[in-house]
Amino acid sequence: MNWSSGKRLNYWMHDFLFNHSSVRKNLKDIRTRLCDNSLYYKNIMAQDTQELQTILSYAVQNTEYYSALGENAKLSDFPVMNKSSLNAHYDQIQVVNYKTKKTHKMHTSGSTGIPFTVIQNLEKRDRHIADLKFFGEQCGYKDHDPMCYLRAKPTATLKEQEEQNIWQLDICNLTEDNLAKYYKVMVDKKCTALIAYPSTLETAVSFWMKCFQNESFVRTIISTSETLTDETRHKLQQFFGPKCKIVARYSNTENGILGQEYTEKNSYKLNWASYYFEILKLDSDESAPAGEVGRIIVTDLFNKAFPMIRYDTGDVAKMIHPKEGFPYLSELLGRRMDLIYDTCRGIVSPFLLCRTMRLSNGIEQWQFIQNSPTEYVLKIAVTNGKEPSCDKEICSFKQTLGADAQIKVEYVNEIPVMNSLKRKLIVSNLKLNKT
Numbered sequence: 001m002n003w004s005s006g007k008r009l010n011y012w013m014h015d016f017l018f019n020h021s022s023v024r025k026n027l028k029d030i031r032t033r034l035c036d037n038s039l040y041y042k043n044i045m046a047q048d049t050q051e052l053q054t055i056l057s058y059a060v061q062n063t064e065y066y067s068a069l070g071e072n073a074k075l076s077d078f079p080v081m082n083k084s085s086l087n088a089h090y091d092q093i094q095v096v097n098y099k100t101k102k103t104h105k106m107h108t109s110g111s112t113g114i115p116f117t118v119i120q121n122l123e124k125r126d127r128h129i130a131d132l133k134f135f136g137e138q139c140g141y142k143d144h145d146p147m148c149y150l151r152a153k154p155t156a157t158l159k160e161q162e163e164q165n166i167w168q169l170d171i172c173n174l175t176e177d178n179l180a181k182y183y184k185v186m187v188d189k190k191c192t193a194l195i196a197y198p199s200t201l202e203t204a205v206s207f208w209m210k211c212f213q214n215e216s217f218v219r220t221i222i223s224t225s226e227t228l229t230d231e232t233r234h235k236l237q238q239f240f241g242p243k244c245k246i247v248a249r250y251s252n253t254e255n256g257i258l259g260q261e262y263t264e265k266n267s268y269k270l271n272w273a274s275y276y277f278e279i280l281k282l283d284s285d286e287s288a289p290a291g292e293v294g295r296i297i298v299t300d301l302f303n304k305a306f307p308m309i310r311y312d313t314g315d316v317a318k319m320i321h322p323k324e325g326f327p328y329l330s331e332l333l334g335r336r337m338d339l340i341y342d343t344c345r346g347i348v349s350p351f352l353l354c355r356t357m358r359l360s361n362g363i364e365q366w367q368f369i370q371n372s373p374t375e376y377v378l379k380i381a382v383t384n385g386k387e388p389s390c391d392k393e394i395c396s397f398k399q400t401l402g403a404d405a406q407i408k409v410e411y412v413n414e415i416p417v418m419n420s421l422k423r424k425l426i427v428s429n430l431k432l433n434k435t
Contacts, residue, residue, distance in 0.1 A: 022123065023129050023133070030274070034272065041324075044276070044326065049301075055301050055307060056309065059309055063307060066093075075278075075309075083116045094119060098306075104119075118303070118308070120303055120305055120306070132256075136193075139220050140245045141192070141220045145193060146189045147165065147166045147167065148185065148189070148194045150195070150196035150201075151170070167186075169182045171200050174200070174203050176211075179208065180211065183216070186218065190217045192220065194220070194221045201232055202229075202231075205239050209238070209239050214240055219243060219245065220245050221247070226423070229354040229357070233246055248261045248268075250268050250329075256274070257274075258271055258275060262328055267330050270327070274302060275299060276301060277299075277327070278310070291318055293316055293333060294316060294317070296312075296317050297312055297313070315333075315335060317331060338427060338428050340368065342401045344402060353368050363381075364381060365415045366378065366415065367424065369429065371430075372430070374405055375406050375408075376401065381411075381414050
């Protein structure tokens with residue numbers, strides 16, 4: 001899921017204006033901190049890392065908003081912030097010195113529809129590029145190997161794409177002709193990696209399977225921002241072959257790469273080298289017990305132009321604290337506003353719903369909606385003029401949601417995409433979920 005939806009990070013752009021020696025230094029630091037034999041996790045658990053203490057002190061000393069907390073302020077003394085509160089206090093949080101310095105701006109409207117711009121100092125951008133390199137390495141992508149990037153509104157010129165070896169292809173109009181052209185680009189450019197939203201990957205691979213035998217060089221596929229369903233993963237594996245590594249990445253525009261799929265599917269290794277993570281309860285700012293669903297709170301350790309401390313990403317997850325090694329996300333459930341509840345008010349994992357739909361025959365697009373504590377809608381896109389029976393799916397959903405769940409099936413021509421060109425699988429209209 002990446003998750004943190006609506007985020008249009010141009011992940012793989014290599015900006016030559018930045019200091020390459022700084023990027024190399026940051027990359028070495030990330031490798032050292034996140035390697036298997038690192039003891040950095042012990043400092044993380046004690047909230048005693050130099051980077052965390054440095055950014056907290058820096059925020060107190062250099063921003064009007066946090067100055068009242070005092071020099072000895074601990075992480076727990078800082079308020080939890082979201083896009084609305086950051087926007088409300090924007091000028092008080094932005095560091096004055098960076099109002100005249102060269103900075104980089106990241107813009108997002110997000111799935112919440114709240115416009116938000118984050119100013120980043122150039123050192124933060126160096127760190128972000130190093131994060132990209134490290135997590136690319138983790139999933140088998142070698143830096144500067146040819147990549148196909150299916151994204152909304154490509155920003156790079158043809159010359160820039162050639163220099164960076166990253167071929168940006170527009171997903172604003174995924175016609176069959178365009179999908180055929182995009183596959184030809186992948187083959188002609190010998191792309192070894194493919195990055196896209198899961199809904200884009202689903203549309204593309206469904207078409208490619210019908211029209212092509214795989215002749216590509218793709219060995220790494222990175223899914224971002226949405227839930228990567230088992231069905232889509234299976235299709236990608238089937239088409240690109242068993243040696244192709246398929247991973248989901250957790251990231252957002254405001255910060256950068258927060259994590260990436262772990263050894264076990266649906267578990268995420270977190271980027272503790274560049275961020276500090278907390279899981280807080282859904283209904284308070286208290287820490288959630290290990291393994292309990294809670295809100296993901298992020299402190300960016302490197303943004304000194306606009307310190308983002310205890311930022312509520314709007315996503316929810318379960319975190320596990322092993323005896324040895326870094327805490328990791330055992331399950332990433334997606335946006336808090338889109339949590340689905342059973343009829344007894346228990347949170348339902350989206351993967352249970354997705355698993356049910358994976359076993360469906362003849363259903364290519366679907367969306368599951370909750371309108372009340374007991375009322376749900378399953379939207380099915382009609383293909384070939386046939387309305388598939390959903391009796392088995394309804395029976396399975398009731399086993400998950402409760403026998404008293406009222407599930408209505410609606411047949412539609414297509415499941416619409418959002419402005420970000422992502423397609424939501426799970427939608428909640430319950431007021432108790434809105435933040």
